[in-house]
Amino acid sequence: MKKFVYKVKYYWHSLQFKKNKVLFEDCLSEDLKTDIKSRMQYHERAAINYIAKR
Known part of the structure; x- marks a missing residue:
């Protein structure tokens, strides 16, 4: 179940990026x-974090 949650969060952050x-x-x-770039960086880091947890 954890893997599924991480996968969903990864795809959500990837989509936001x-x-x-x-x-x-x-x-x-x-x-x-500048504001959009900082949001892009946040979502990119979060997506990488969740893909590493899979």
Whole structure:
């Protein structure tokens, strides 16, 4: 059951990372780009953390 939960969390963080990546590429504001980039980094680290637990 733990593996399933980790897999779901991995996919959720991966999806959030991809969503933020698209937003980052289309963004024009430098302030907003900084905020989106920090969210991308968080979700990337979380996804890596959950894939390592599988």
